[in-house]
Amino acid sequence: MTDISPAEEVEAPPVDPNEVRLTINGHEVVSTKGEMVIAAAARAGDYIPHFCYHPRLEPVGMCRMCMVDIDGGRGPMLQPACMVPVSPGMKVDTGSPATKRAQEGIIELLLANHPLDCPVCDKGGECPLQDQSFSHGPGESRYVEEKRHYEKPIAISDIVFLDRERCILCDRCTRFADEVAGDALIQFNSRGNNTHITTFPDEPFASYFSGNTVQICPVGALTAKPYRFKARPWDLAQQESTCTTCAVGCRTVVQSSHDELLRYMGVDSDPVNHGWLCDRGRFNFESVKSADRLLQPLVRQADGFQPATWSAALAEAASLILEAKAAGGPKSIAVIGGARGTNEDAFAWSRLGHEVIGTPNVYSQMGDGLPADLLLLDRATIDQAASATTIVLLAPDLKEELPILYLRLREAAEKKRSRIIEFAPKQSGLTRNAWRHFAYEPGTQVAAVEKALADPEIAAQFAKGSVVVVAGRGNLAETSTATVRAIRTVLAANPGSRILPAFRRGNVVGALQVGMRTADGGLDTRAALQAAADGKIECLVLVGADPLTDFPDTDLARRALAGARRIVAVDTFLTPSALLANVVLAASAYAEKSGTTTNIEGRVTTVAQQVNPAGNTRADWMIAAELALDLGGDFAYETIDDVTADIAWHVAGHEAITPEALATAKDGIIAGLLPAMAQAKLLEAVIPERNSYDFRLVVSRTMYDQATGTANSPSLAHLATQTMVHLHPLDLGKVGTTEGATVKMSSTRATIVLNVVADPAVLRGTAWVPFNHSGANVGDLIDCTAAVNDVRIENL
Amino acid sequence: MTRLNEANVIIAKEIIGRYPKARSATIPLLHLSQQQNGYVTNEAMVQIAEMVGATSAEVLGTATFYEMFKFEPVGKYLVNICGTLSCALMGSETLLHHAEGKLGVKAGGTTEDGLFTLERAECQAACTEAPCLQVNYRYRYKVTTAELDQLLDDLAAGRLDGEVPPHGTVARVRQHIPADKAVGPVPPDAVVAPPAWITEGAK
Ligand code: SF4
Ligand code: SF4
Numbered sequence: 001m002t003d004i005s006p007a008e009e010v011e012a013p014p015v016d017p018n019e020v021r022l023t024i025n026g027h028e029v030v031s032t033k034g035e036m037v038i039a040a041a042a043r044a045g046d047y048i049p050h051f052c053y054h055p056r057l058e059p060v061g062m063c064r065m066c067m068v069d070i071d072g073g074r075g076p077m078l079q080p081a082c083m084v085p086v087s088p089g090m091k092v093d094t095g096s097p098a099t100k101r102a103q104e105g106i107i108e109l110l111l112a113n114h115p116l117d118c119p120v121c122d123k124g125g126e127c128p129l130q131d132q133s134f135s136h137g138p139g140e141s142r143y144v145e146e147k148r149h150y151e152k153p154i155a156i157s158d159i160v161f162l163d164r165e166r167c168i169l170c171d172r173c174t175r176f177a178d179e180v181a182g183d184a185l186i187q188f189n190s191r192g193n194n195t196h197i198t199t200f201p202d203e204p205f206a207s208y209f210s211g212n213t214v215q216i217c218p219v220g221a222l223t224a225k226p227y228r229f230k231a232r233p234w235d236l237a238q239q240e241s242t243c244t245t246c247a248v249g250c251r252t253v254v255q256s257s258h259d260e261l262l263r264y265m266g267v268d269s270d271p272v273n274h275g276w277l278c279d280r281g282r283f284n285f286e287s288v289k290s291a292d293r294l295l296q297p298l299v300r301q302a303d304g305f306q307p308a309t310w311s312a313a314l315a316e317a318a319s320l321i322l323e324a325k326a327a328g329g330p331k332s333i334a335v336i337g338g339a340r341g342t343n344e345d346a347f348a349w350s351r352l353g354h355e356v357i358g359t360p361n362v363y364s365q366m367g368d369g370l371p372a373d374l375l376l377l378d379r380a381t382i383d384q385a386a387s388a389t390t391i392v393l394l395a396p397d398l399k400e401e402l403p404i405l406y407l408r409l410r411e412a413a414e415k416k417r418s419r420i421i422e423f424a425p426k427q428s429g430l431t432r433n434a435w436r437h438f439a440y441e442p443g444t445q446v447a448a449v450e451k452a453l454a455d456p457e458i459a460a461q462f463a464k465g466s467v468v469v470v471a472g473r474g475n476l477a478e479t480s481t482a483t484v485r486a487i488r489t490v491l492a493a494n495p496g497s498r499i500l501p502a503f504r505r506g507n508v509v510g511a512l513q514v515g516m517r518t519a520d521g522g523l524d525t526r527a528a529l530q531a532a533a534d535g536k537i538e539c540l541v542l543v544g545a546d547p548l549t550d551f552p553d554t555d556l557a558r559r560a561l562a563g564a565r566r567i568v569a570v571d572t573f574l575t576p577s578a579l580l581a582n583v584v585l586a587a588s589a590y591a592e593k594s595g596t597t598t599n600i601e602g603r604v605t606t607v608a609q610q611v612n613p614a615g616n617t618r619a620d621w622m623i624a625a626e627l628a629l630d631l632g633g634d635f636a637y638e639t640i641d642d643v644t645a646d647i648a649w650h651v652a653g654h655e656a657i658t659p660e661a662l663a664t665a666k667d668g669i670i671a672g673l674l675p676a677m678a679q680a681k682l683l684e685a686v687i688p689e690r691n692s693y694d695f696r697l698v699v700s701r702t703m704y705d706q707a708t709g710t711a712n713s714p715s716l717a718h719l720a721t722q723t724m725v726h727l728h729p730l731d732l733g734k735v736g737t738t739e740g741a742t743v744k745m746s747s748t749r750a751t752i753v754l755n756v757v758a759d760p761a762v763l764r765g766t767a768w769v770p771f772n773h774s775g776a777n778v779g780d781l782i783d784c785t786a787a788v789n790d791v792r793i794e795n796l
Numbered sequence: 797m798t799r800l801n802e803a804n805v806i807i808a809k810e811i812i813g814r815y816p817k818a819r820s821a822t823i824p825l826l827h828l829s830q831q832q833n834g835y836v837t838n839e840a841m842v843q844i845a846e847m848v849g850a851t852s853a854e855v856l857g858t859a860t861f862y863e864m865f866k867f868e869p870v871g872k873y874l875v876n877i878c879g880t881l882s883c884a885l886m887g888s889e890t891l892l893h894h895a896e897g898k899l900g901v902k903a904g905g906t907t908e909d910g911l912f913t914l915e916r917a918e919c920q921a922a923c924t925e926a927p928c929l930q931v932n933y934r935y936r937y938k939v940t941t942a943e944l945d946q947l948l949d950d951l952a953a954g955r956l957d958g959e960v961p962p963h964g965t966v967a968r969v970r971q972h973i974p975a976d977k978a979v980g981p982v983p984p985d986a987v988v989a990p991p992a993w994i995t996e997g998a999k
């Protein structure tokens with residue numbers, strides 16, 4: 001007898017209204033509304049060959065390679081899987097005879113005009129067209145006619161070359177340029193058989209993100225100068241790593257051959273970079289193998305620097321530190337830097353500073369950031385920022401300083417997820433995506449924010465949902481005081497908002513978090529330099545820090561380096577500051593050492609060693625550990641993992657970030673709650689009225705400047721321009737000057753001579769000068785303790 | 797002066813004003829520039845890009861898609877002789893050779909005096925009247941070599957000035973829509989309700 005008792009009442013699991021069930025090759029696949037068949041199939045492990053489809057670009061259905069049999073209820077039909085969204089009950093067959101015929105046909109057509117120069121093509125061996133011709137092609141061609149001919153590669157920018165014969169017109173590069181980068185500088189030209197990619201005559205594809213097109217081009221049509229004809233893919237060894245050029249922390253693959261770095265590729269990390277890299281991060285590997293690298297320690301003798309053995313150099317450094325301690329106590333020693341390296345480097349140096357030397361004067365920002373205690377505020381992730389209802393920018397130009405963060409926030413605005421409210425002294429890359437842009441003259445930032453907050457429309461916008469404040473230093477020619485106040489004003493008006501620090505330098509957040517920050521009563525970089533200038537510093541330790549180049553107030557940096565009795569420098573190049581040191585310890589560069597790095601979100605990811613350290617260089621953490629031994633401390637570090645584990649053990653918020661955990665955490669691990677820090681005292685100074693003859697100075701960085709990584713990468717170095725002063729076109733008359741003319745620019749500090757650019761992005765009454773460019777040095781004009789810096793500009 | 801001249805800039809602004817998105821005016825503005833100079837100049841494309849908020853590359857990409865935009869100087873009269881099947885069967889090849897001989901240029905070329913550009917064209921949708929040709933896109937049907945000679949002579953002598961305007965002229969009368977008669981473009985982003993033809997139709 002069958003049991004017909006009523007079925008037990010079980011609570012039906014809630015059905016996700018967006019869930020779509022379909023069948024792919026006979027098995028059921030659960031997908032979500034809006035997903036394209038090709039993506040659902042990929043997740044289910046059914047590969048559908050394709051060229052134009054890219055998960056991070058809008059579908060276009062250009063190449064037709066993804067045609068498969070799709071039965072949406074009216075019988076199987078060949079349809080492009082990249083253009084057809086899933087629907088309930090849909091049946092997909094990726095291996096039907098019709099599909100196979102379509103694939104062979106498409107490959108034959110694509111190859112009809114393809115030069116088949118695989119043996120001399122950089123893409124050969126990693127080429128989707130080559131691979132899919134083998135896996136899905138007919139094996140032979142019926143096409144015997146003459147192929148289309150074009151001049152072999154033409155330069156479409158300083159870095160990227162285009163071979164139009166190889167191009168299969170997939171629209172990936174052009175979509176990337178338009179949709180993702182917002183630089184629609186390459187386009188399809190003409191029609192039919194004549195279609196080809198072009199730039200406008202004399203307007204090159206000068207995008208900060210151009211390298212990505214090379215990475216996503218499914219054939220060898222686009223190649224990048226630094227890698228052209230350098231290697232074959234099967235000769236490359238590679239490891240996943242993280243870019244530490246800026247603090248976005250994009251995931252990369254670092255590739256080398258015969259112990260030589262050859263290429264970085266972007267890895268698609270969903271929370272961070274979506275596979276993209278900026279050109280600066282992608283191509284500055286050239287600097288690692290630069291002939292100008294510092295290859296061994298140097299010790300200053302009566303007749304200048306002499307190469308030294310490590311033991312001699314370390315002994316010299318140790319004795320300088322001990323002398324300094326004896327002369328002025330531990331507080332007369334300051335350690336500056338640590339942002340260039342890994343967390344392990346920074347941690348070892350912070351221990352050396354705080355524990356072994358015993359000084360509270362340890363700091364890793366170069367006077368161009370914001371107080372470290374901002375890191376204690378509720379921190380947003382990049383994802384949270386890029387999905388916030390409102391994004392408030394109180395930051396430098398993200399396109400120039402944190403390029404991939406710019407891409408992420410640009411996307412948020414383009415896709416209408418977020419509204420951007422920008423406060424800036426000058427228009428930025430994001431201004432055209434901003435819902436509201438408030439230009440303020442330095443000194444009026446807080447007032448501008450207060451005024452905006454009082455606007456009911458803006459208040460209503462804030463009330464609509466989550467708020468993320470992107471906070472950084474928009475102007476190096478004023479103290480950070482106004483920006484900190486402005487941030488606190490926004491936070492006070494919108495409790496619950498989160499903050500994403502737009503700190504720029506490589507691993508500066510990691511360095512601050514693991515301990516390269518002042519202890520009670522310690523001197524930050526500005527204060528330490530001031531003390532050195534006043535003759536109160538017995539020994540200055542520069543860990544990958546170059547105040548002469550990076551500190552905004554060059555005069556103070558110069559006086560500090562002259563006033564410090566002893567200088568120990570650790571660096572990869574003989575920088576202007578290292579040139580003044582008593583001992584220079586030669587450090588290994590990126591990709592020559594492993595470890596971890598922390599991005600602006602607090603996300604800790606791994607950095608891989610891919611090549612052997614150049615010359616006789618050592619990783620910063622090793623240098624710190626050995627110096628500690630000479631100074632009577634013992635860190636007991638043998639491997640990098642010992643240091644990572646030590647951080648997990650000792651640094652609050654890093655408990656879970658062990659080498660073992662990192663090995664499996666694909667997207668890294670976000671550090672937890674940091675230990676308390678005292679709120680930094682803000683520099684108070686009166687904001688003077690601007691004399692109507694004067695211009696208020698705005699100084700910020702651009703992507704390509706004289707940074708060692710850029711200046712020592714031949715493919716990038718020439719992209720950095722000379723220092724020029726940018727004035728609003730309507731202000732040129734005020735000075736009686738014209739575009740391109742040479743002017744004299746004076747502050748209370750100094751006078752520099754430079755050329756004028758008319759630039760409508762600059763606010764009237766202000767003068768914008770990029771920092772750390774060649775030629776005139778704007779740092780000479782800046783007084784870093786002044787609330788604002790005014791300059792007078794005169795025609796020469 | 798290969799940018800749009802002052803009078804045309806005013807017209808361009810009027811045209812842009814007709815569209816909810818400035819970019820939509822790209823093609824009308826390309827026509828305007830072709831009308832001014834007989835072809836589309838690079839300078840005009842840069843200017844159009846500025847006016848409609850696109851990049852010059854986007855304007856170039858759009859423009860080059862269309863056969864009827866020219867990017868090099870063409871003659872005052874563009875003579876397109878159809879070379880597709882029906883016309884070919886009815887002797888267009890002879891016609892073309894004849895024209896080449898008379899004008900002294902090969903198909904695709906422009907006479908030295910800048911008066912004529914000769915082109916072999918694809919089907920002009922007048923197959924029943926083969927062989928046919930167009931002068932500045934004005935048709936001539938069932939053309940004989942003698943008629944071709946006559947046509948070219950008349951054009952050269954200016955006898956057809958009233959009938960065939962110079963290359964680039966889309967229409968001799970330009971439409972101006974007074975502000976009170978204009979629809980008033982609504983930017984797509986600002987549209988809140990579905991259009992009347994949907995709401996009304998549903999009733
Ligand atoms: S250059 Fe490469 S990415 Fe661009 S359309 Fe051609 S094949 Fe596609
Ligand atoms: S955005 Fe920053 S982290 Fe990303 S590739 Fe560029 S420099 Fe590197």
Ligand code: FES
Nearest residue numbers: 050063064066082
């Ligand atoms: S991948 Fe679908 S059409 Fe190109």
Ligand code: FES
Nearest residue numbers: 878883919920922
């Ligand atoms: S073939 Fe000449 S008009 Fe159609």
